[in-house]
Amino acid sequence: MPKITIDGREIEAPANAMLLPVALENGVHVPHYCWHAKLSVDGSCRMCQVEIEGSPKLVIACNTPVREGMVVRTQTPAVQNARRGVMELLLVNHPLDCPICDKAGECLLQDYSYAFGSRQTRTKEPRRKLQKRKEIGPRMILDQERCILCRRCVRFCREITHTNELGVFNMGDRSMLDVMEGQPLANDYSINTADICPVGALESKDFHHKLRVWFLKKTPSVCPSCSNGCNITVHHYRDRIWRMMPRRNDAVNESWMCDHGRLNYQQVGDETRLRQPQLRRTAKLQTVAWDEALGYVARTLRDTVRTHGAESVGVIASPHLTNEELFRLGQVVSLLGTKNVDTALVVGQGDNLLIKPEKAANARGARDMGLRPTAGGLNVAAMLEAAAAGKLRVLYILGSDVWKVADPQALCGALEKVGCLIVQDVFDSPLTERAQVVLPSLTWAEKTGTFTNVKGRVQQIHRAVAPRDEQPSDGEIFSRLLNQLGEGQWHFEATAVLEEIASAVPAYAGISFARVGAQGFALPESAGDAA
Amino acid sequence: MADNATILATLQSRFTSGIERSDIYRDDASVTIAPEQLLDVARFARQEASLSFDLLLDVTAVDYLGQQARFEVVHHLYSTKHHHRLRLKTRVLEKEPIVDSVVPVWVGANWLERETFDMYGVRFRGHPDLRRIYMYEEFQGHPLRKDYPKERRQPLIGPGSPQGNYQPAIPEIPGLTHVEGLLGAELMRVQLGPSHPATHGTVRILLDLDGETIVNADVQVGYLHRGFEKECESGFYYQAIPYTDRLNYSSAILCNVGYCMAVEKLFGAEVPPRCQFIRVIGGEIARIADHLLCVGATALELNAFTPFLYALQARELIWDLVNAMCGARVTSNFVRIGGVSADLPAGFADQCRAAFKRLLELVEDTEGLLLENPIFRARMEGVGVMSAERLIEYGVTGPLLRAAGVDLDLRRAQPYLVYDQLDFDVPLGTQGDNMDRFLVRLAEMRQSVRIVEQCLKMIPDGPIDIDDPALRFPGKGRVYGRMEELINQFKLVTEGQKPPPGEVYVGTESANGEIGYFLVSDGTGKPYKCRARTPSFSNTQPLAELVRGRLLADMVPTFDMINMIGGECDR
Amino acid sequence: MATQTVAVRRPLAMRAGFIRSAFAILKGLWITNRHFWRNLWGFIIRKPTVFTVQFPEERLVQPNAFRGMPVLVQMDNGKERCVACGLCEWACPTDCITIYPAETADEIERYPRVFDIDMSRCMFCGLCEEACPEEAIVMSQNVEICAYSRRGTLWHKDDLLVPVDKLLDTRLFHVRRGYDR
């Protein structure tokens, strides 16, 4: 391992590393535009120049390998001068767009101009005119004037998605970024280019002119849309989610996330969401108080088990719930004594970058928490059959995924026959139309807990927005059901439940929020996936 | 005057252990001492002839949440003899936030320590009466702690609840003998305020009366507490300027100036001369307004209505000047970090001269109606006397102290801005009674007029703002058309000015005494701690002692001459 | 230049006596009468010397620096100049501005779909004006913001628009003096 000195500090660097990442990792901030940790080196912006002893000219840190005994200076007048020069050149033709640019506030051009630039404009020449507001894909907009030609986006499309939509055209000071003729930027990961664009040239249509970034509060979380469990940051303000951005985790998603997952947040703030429990006393569903709805559910379950036996109750769990909630649900199931429990999981297309076929964040967790039929129990299809045959009297369905996976005819037949249908979900659906009791669920963004991704990595999610009217989480609903069914005093507090899991589920032994941390906790290989 | 290095050396040679750190940052000397040494160091600092720190300006704390020694109790000292300053700092543990009270050394520490206890929960061992001062007794938590959320709501006390009628036993003031009433009968409890026609400012004074003699008094402040410090700490440096207006709302510019000077000191920056002159002009005009209100209101509350109208008429003239200068009469929001919000308007000098001419006539008339008036004189002369030493011990500054003959005016003692280039007198009183206080204020107004007139003659041309984009927003003309300046504007507005980490204290002479800002920067755009040491708070404290043993009627002129400004006292 | 201390001159010791009291009374009468005649004369020649203003019949003429409520500058085409950049919203110490941006087909692609100022919280400090990079929000001469309900103190974009030439000779004149600092 070569030893180098940066600004008088001795640093041990990994062999063959480039100077820039070594400096950044050691807290020496060297400004840079074109370099990106997950992309190849381009060396075009010249912002990262530093002084190296013995070298006659300044060198670019992103493309200079470390050498034993290298002495680097990042703060000398020559370096500062060079940075000022780079900034001035970049800004000569830059449009005066900050007031209308989505990037303002997190723009590297602004940051570096303020920190390293001259802070005084010297030129008066008119600025270059190029195309603005160009729609380059279904989800992306390009403003060519703002582009500083760092080519991060070009490299992303070449190296990560291998789709090559973007390129730099023309030469010299007429060069500009554009999409290839007839090839819109439409890949499944296109919005990542807006994240890595250091300026406001590439913008996501979804976030375009929505909100100033400095208002946003940030909560680390995990994407709910597939079982890859991409790490994300939820950006929210006034109890509403405005956008989601990938959070770097080299073991899961590097620095990226797919467009589908990124845009899948609207449901959280949807006005048509279920907010109040409903009960069907006559022909119509009526809004009732929580205690009444839960009392009814508990009574029905208890009476049915008592008169018709535990096998007349079926539970279909949702792989969108957290491990903690699923664990509580498992307790409800075993208290009832039924073996008819399964998870309805939508399986679709995957790809070989991030997207996984299992379209729920916690499919693995649901299996690990034991929400699948055990010996003698019925799976989803069998439960529906049994219900259609009149053998299943109560069906407790969480989420609406069952509507997407089950055979529609079998499902309708079953729902008509079943004595009491309890549905717990976020939205109205054909299921709730047929339900006897409807319990509203919370979405992932309103909860704290853990998800287990397909590779067995347990990761935390955190409450980003507050639920309205102190609506209870699913975990709390299960805890209250447990209480009503007559088993002591259960509360729902994610940290405590995770401790219970640690002692009850062998594969999760020793787990805690502290061990999960920001980057997740990989379950031991031996734990294996039950699927 | 000893320089900072000598002060620190003197302390170090006396306390070989115990002094954990001493440093000089931006010309402020400060020492960090072990808690068990605090009282000894305080005594020494006060008694040692070469130090003689006889004036305790301020006691407060800084909450370093997350550190084991979480609270840093900070004392600011001043020597009226040598005119030098010192900051004492003591770290106390989060588990056991207790430190010795310095009331035995400076009696004025009483309220200041109560405030620190109220706001931070730091306890003071040996304090005679450690109860809350701004918050009500049932308040939960300590609002200036960093883990106290700004939005938290507290249960308020309703009118019917027993707490609404809070009646503490009035504590004895340490070192004073009990006043014997003439009648020797049972005492009568009278409440003056919180809203009383003869007190301008919302304050509640509990009085125990023996006949008409005040046997004991408890002054309860805090009715106008708005969380100035909490609010400043949650906004950017530039966002606090309008809040400083609301400290002393009768002389807002003086409060602006002190604050902006403190932030500039954090940066180690100095504003250009024209700006300094404008600040002096604005400040002195504000001082006149403040004294006019004090003088007029005193007359009014002693039943003389006409002089009050004359004084207010004169103040209208002042407000017109302030209005032309900053666009508002009271809430000036005039000074900026690194400059002032606008240059003087065209024709301002002439407007000033005309206004001053009439103003001086009106002041003369006010004076003429009062100074010969036997009733007014009977109520002012010989009333509210306290020795200069005792006043200093209480931390009193400004006209109140000068009326007792103490030559302490920061404009003269530690000249700042351009005061060292100006010619003015510092009026002193001879007997220290209310009449002297009244006369000192009248004389100071004339001096302020003199200062402004000099400034208007001397003011140089040139920029009004510092040429440093890290401090001052760029001129709008450049923001509209230039890229770098547009970016500067964005960065300054969204992230605020970011001074280097450090702490400074700046004391300036406001209308009622020393207004001092103690700022702690952690390098971000928001002050980590923004403390305003306000004169009204310290000046109000001796009120109870001033009126003990006097007649109830003496309460009003004495209170008026203290000129408690609610916004400043309660922050 | 120098400062010096001077002792204030106290009035002569009070000797209770008819002469002195009579003198004080006469002096008082002299002063108040002077004011009376002066004011009366001003009243007669219609150049009032009194400083009270008979609001609302009479209104003060404010200097052009005057900071009344903040308003939005309306351009000649009737639209606001504001582009919803949000700086004023962020700079406002009392958080009384609420803006929701949106896109337009105009050349400048962004405009405020919603621009509300809660006048019951606004303290007329002018920091919004100082933050604005477009000269789109300016303090006006208006201070009459009373309403019959709290809701009425919430001013919307349409209420806030003021044509630019109405502001030119008042506050805009004042701030433009400092443009080339």
Ligand code: SF4
């Ligand atoms: S890219 Fe950055 S500098 Fe350019 S207009 Fe947008 S925010 Fe301003």
Ligand code: SF4
């Ligand atoms: S669009 Fe952005 S990422 Fe792509 S080259 Fe231009 S500045 Fe770089």
Ligand code: SF4
């Ligand atoms: S004047 Fe001040 S308080 Fe009012 S909107 Fe503007 S910034 Fe906010």
Ligand code: SF4
């Ligand atoms: S600062 Fe100006 S342009 Fe920006 S939102 Fe406010 S008024 Fe509009």
Ligand code: FES
């Ligand atoms: S980051 Fe090194 S040249 Fe761009």
